[in-house]
Amino acid sequence: MRGWAALAVLGYHMGPMMPGWHTFPYGYLAVDFFFVLSGFVIAHAYGPTLKKSGSFRSFLAIRFIRLYPLLFLGTIMGIIVYAIRLNIANQSLSHDDILIVFFSLFAIPAIWIDPFPVNPPVWSLFWEVVSNILFAFFYRYLRIRHILLVLFFLLIWLASAALSSGSWLELGTVREFWWAGLPRSGSLFLIGVLIQVAVLPRIEIQTKSRPWVYIILILSMSVSIPTTFPRIWLDAICAIFLFPAIILFAANSYACLPRISHFFGELSYPLYATHMPILIIFGGIFARLTNIENLYIFISTLSIIISYSYFAHRYYDIPVRRILTTKLC
Numbered sequence: 001m002r003g004w005a006a007l008a009v010l011g012y013h014m015g016p017m018m019p020g021w022h023t024f025p026y027g028y029l030a031v032d033f034f035f036v037l038s039g040f041v042i043a044h045a046y047g048p049t050l051k052k053s054g055s056f057r058s059f060l061a062i063r064f065i066r067l068y069p070l071l072f073l074g075t076i077m078g079i080i081v082y083a084i085r086l087n088i089a090n091q092s093l094s095h096d097d098i099l100i101v102f103f104s105l106f107a108i109p110a111i112w113i114d115p116f117p118v119n120p121p122v123w124s125l126f127w128e129v130v131s132n133i134l135f136a137f138f139y140r141y142l143r144i145r146h147i148l149l150v151l152f153f154l155l156i157w158l159a160s161a162a163l164s165s166g167s168w169l170e171l172g173t174v175r176e177f178w179w180a181g182l183p184r185s186g187s188l189f190l191i192g193v194l195i196q197v198a199v200l201p202r203i204e205i206q207t208k209s210r211p212w213v214y215i216i217l218i219l220s221m222s223v224s225i226p227t228t229f230p231r232i233w234l235d236a237i238c239a240i241f242l243f244p245a246i247i248l249f250a251a252n253s254y255a256c257l258p259r260i261s262h263f264f265g266e267l268s269y270p271l272y273a274t275h276m277p278i279l280i281i282f283g284g285i286f287a288r289l290t291n292i293e294n295l296y297i298f299i300s301t302l303s304i305i306i307s308y309s310y311f312a313h314r315y316y317d318i319p320v321r322r323i324l325t326t327k328l329c
Contacts, residue, residue: 001033001037001213001214001217001246001247001250001261001265002034002037002264002265002268002269003260003261003262003263003264003265003266003267003268004214004217004218004261004264005030005033005034005037005217005221005268006030006264006267006268006269006271006272007024007264007271008024008027008029008030008218008221008222009024009027009028009030009031009121009272009275010027010271010275010302010305011023011024011027011222012024012025012026012027012028012030012221013027013275013276013279014279014283014298014301014302015027016283017283017294017297017298017301023222024221024222025221025222025224026220026221026222026224026235026238027221027222028168028169029168029220029221029235029238029239029243030221031124032184032188032235032238032239032243033217033239033243033246033247034124034128035124035127035128035131035184035185035188035189035192035239036188036189036191036192036195036239036243036244036247037192037247038128038131038132038189038192039131039135039188039189039190039191039192039193039194039195039196040192040193040195040196040247040251041192042132042135042189042192042193043192043193043196043197044196046059046062046136047139047193047196047197050135050136050139050140051139051140052140053140055136056136056137058329059132059136060133060136061328061329062329063129063132064324064328065321065324065325065328065329066321067125067128067129069316069317069320069321069324070269070270070273070274070312070316070317071107071122071125071273072105073273073274073312073316073317074119074121074122074273074274074276074277075104075105075107075118075119075122077119077274077277077278078104078118078119078276078277079101079104079118080277081118081277081280081281082097082100082101082117082118084281085280096112096113100113100117100118101118104116104117104118104119104122107122107125107126107129108126109123109126109178111175111178112175113175114174114175115172115173115174115175115178115181119273119276119277120173120276121272121273121275121276122273123172123173123178123181124172124181124185125273126181127172127181127182127184127185127186128185128189130182130185130186131185131186131189132189134186135189135190135193144194144197144198147190147193147194147197147198148194150186150190151187151190151191151194154182154183154186154187154190155183155187155240157182157183158171158180158183158184158187158236159236161177161179161180161183161184162180162232162236164177165177165180165232166232167232168231168232168235168236168239169235171183171184172184172185184239187240188239188240188243191240191244192244192247195244195247195248195251199248200248200251205248205249205251205252206252207252207253207254208252208253208254209253209254209256210249210250210253210254210256211256213246213249213250213253213256214250214256216242216246217243217246220238220242220243266313267306267309267310267313269313270309270310270312270313270317271305271306271309274305274308274309274312275305275309278301278304278305278308279301279305282297282300282301282304283297283298283301
């Protein structure tokens with residue numbers, strides 16, 4: 001399911017390239033799906049180990065090896081694109097630009113300008129890492145009732161941020177509400193944890209094929225519901241209730257189109273971490289400097305992003321992670 005969600009994000013970001021034909025107008029919700037899925041997977045893969053003393057540093061090393069190589073690659077690509085855009089605009093490198101580059105290399109938000117101007121999708125990776133670290137550090141001391149209490153306060157904080165912003169999309173992504181990434185990511189991460197440690201052990205769901213969970217996931221990010229209900233609350237319902245339900249049933253389901261799902265599942269993180277610089281070059285700068293039809297730009301950009309993600313995964317990420325594992329673990 002990771003692969004389909006990553007494609008929804010890509011479809012959302014590529015939407016402006018094809019005016020009037022926006023395939024995933026709500027693809028930004030895939031980030032919320034990732035937050036819930038991350039909590040579910042982390043609790044399953046590392047929960048028992050994190051209950052033991054001395055496991056925190058090992059967990060940090062594992063997550064660093066998993067996340068940083070592609071984050072670094074995407075950041076380097078973003079820095080190159082950032083420099084190209086400055087050159088096109090005839091702007092010289094300022095002190096702010098130097099700070100932005102430095103902060104970006106360590107995935108630190110540049111909150112005085114824009115959280116992550118070099119590679120905007122990194123905002124969600126930053127908050128996922130924060131959620132991972134806090135969870136790993138405190139998990140051994142927590143019981144389910146403690147997790148529920150923390151979740152309650154995070155949801156109140158998230159609701160307050162949503163009311164102040166008026167836009168779910170802005171929570172964590174813009175300078176004024178960059179801090180809202182914590183309640184957004186933290187609450188959804190904990191919901192994923194609770195599905196794993198509190199819900200699945202208490203219910204019995206028959207393992208079988210459930211293609212409808214994939215259909216609902218895709219529809220939630222692509223179909224506009226005709227209603228006077230504010231969109232921000234529909235987004236909240238999807239993030240807090242629908243996506244956890246999808247993950248709950250998908251956890252006991254056979255993969256739909258297994259080969260395709262596996263392929264895009266493997267590419268989900270490299271695609272997410274590196275697609276924006278490519279999109280800016282081909283969908284933004286190149287499209288403005290040429291008279292090529294939008295459809296051809298769209299198809300070529302999509303092909304380049306998927307191909308680059310594949311090669312980045314196979315010939316960069318896997319070898320680098322293998323080296324880092326021998327050095328750090």
